[in-house]
Amino acid sequence: MKVSELAQAGGVTAETVRHYTREGLLHPQRDPQNGYQRYDNESLSRLCFIQCFRMLGFSLGEIKGLLGEAMQENISCSKSQDILANQLPQVRSRIKEFQALSERMDQALEAWRDTPGGVPTGHLVSQLVDDLSQPVIV
Amino acid sequence: MKVSELAQAGGVTAETVRHYTREGLLHPQRDPQNGYQRYDNESLSRLCFIQCFRMLGFSLGEIKGLLGEAMQENISCSKSQDILANQLPQVRSRIKEFQALSERMDQALEAWRDTPGGVPTGHLVSQLVDDLSQPVIV
DNA sequence: CTTGACCTTAAAGTTACCTTCAAGGATATG
DNA sequence: CATATCCTTGAAGGTAACTTTAAGGTCAAG
Numbered sequence: 001m002k003v004s005e006l007a008q009a010g011g012v013t014a015e016t017v018r019h020y021t022r023e024g025l026l027h028p029q030r031d032p033q034n035g036y037q038r039y040d041n042e043s044l045s046r047l048c049f050i051q052c053f054r055m056l057g058f059s060l061g062e063i064k065g066l067l068g069e070a071m072q073e074n075i076s077c078s079k080s081q082d083i084l085a086n087q088l089p090q091v092r093s094r095i096k097e098f099q100a101l102s103e104r105m106d107q108a109l110e111a112w113r114d115t116p117g118g119v120p121t122g123h124l125v126s127q128l129v130d131d132l133s134q135p136v137i138v
Numbered sequence: 139m140k141v142s143e144l145a146q147a148g149g150v151t152a153e154t155v156r157h158y159t160r161e162g163l164l165h166p167q168r169d170p171q172n173g174y175q176r177y178d179n180e181s182l183s184r185l186c187f188i189q190c191f192r193m194l195g196f197s198l199g200e201i202k203g204l205l206g207e208a209m210q211e212n213i214s215c216s217k218s219q220d221i222l223a224n225q226l227p228q229v230r231s232r233i234k235e236f237q238a239l240s241e242r243m244d245q246a247l248e249a250w251r252d253t254p255g256g257v258p259t260g261h262l263v264s265q266l267v268d269d270l271s272q273p274v275i276v
Numbered sequence: 277c278t279t280g281a282c283c284t285t286a287a288a289g290t291t292a293c294c295t296t297c298a299a300g301g302a303t304a305t306g
Numbered sequence: 307c308a309t310a311t312c313c314t315t316g317a318a319g320g321t322a323a324c325t326t327t328a329a330g331g332t333c334a335a336g
Contacts (some may be wrong), residue, residue: 004313015294017313023292034301036314055239058290094241101193105233111163141283157324172332174283198323
């Protein structure tokens with residue numbers, strides 16, 4: 001795969017792929033013909049993995065730590081274990097936050113589903129602000 | 139409320155509150171005695187609202203646009219309507235993404251719940267990488 | 277009356293990209 | 307086979323949303 005093919009497959013821009021490559025999260029090979037970066041299916045797996053953990057709030061550095069060892073087939077990925085074990089509570093609570101937010105937004109937006117044209121009125125915008133004006137479960 | 143009291147109530151740092159204030163998303167009053175910023179309960183509502191829409195991928199500028207008009211009690215919040223109406227599809231799809239990610243992470247992490255000590259083994263880390271190595275629904 | 281924890285501002289640093297630049301290779305059309 | 311359009315590279319600069327630093331003012335406790 002060329003850089004923009006991988007980018008399209010993973011739903012990101014070519015620049016983002018290049019960025020991850022610069023930062024050492026992806027390890028493409030060089031095409032000796034033209035010097036282009038060549039990515040394989042493992043790169044795509046890693047790219048998807050990166051997206052998931054970025055959504056969960058992990059930094060690229062942490063993800064690099066996870067990927068660096070996890071993709072090696074050895075059984076004692078102690079570093080990955082440490083990182084994940086430490087972050088697990090935050091991951092779980094972040095998932096809970098997402099779920100809570102999803103439900104609240106779904107409820108808040110449901111009021112619009114039946115408005116004429118599906119366009120919110122000013123009153124409903126204020127209503128949404130009220131609906132969402134409670135602390136996120138932290 | 140002082141800046142760090144509001145920060146604690148909203149689950150962010152004092153610096154984040156100051157940042158939102160600088161950017162015009164919060165409008166505290168000045169304590170004439172000492173020049174400190176004073177925030178009220180509406181500030182807390184706005185802060186919670188900001189958190190929700192930040193999680194949904196809105197920029198501070200967009201949120202400022204929403205808050206600027208939505209908090210006024212007039213009926214024709216046309217700007218807010220425009221912003222929300224335009225972003226509604228993305229909001230919905232982003233909620234779907236969150237839900238999908240939550241389920242996948244829940245499933246992937248469930249394998250750890252029963253491991254000795256609840257600590258993931260290297261094999262399970264690799265397993266997680268495999269489990270998450272599919273494109274997010276875009 | 278000083279120590280420590282809080283507040284203020286402005287400015288610089290950080291993270292994770294995104295955009296732009298110049299130089300050059302690849303592929304399609306006339 | 308020239309020309310246009312697209313792709314590639316590295317390096318550099320820009321941006322958003324914080325975060326940290328610096329230098330100082332405020333305030334309650336001991």
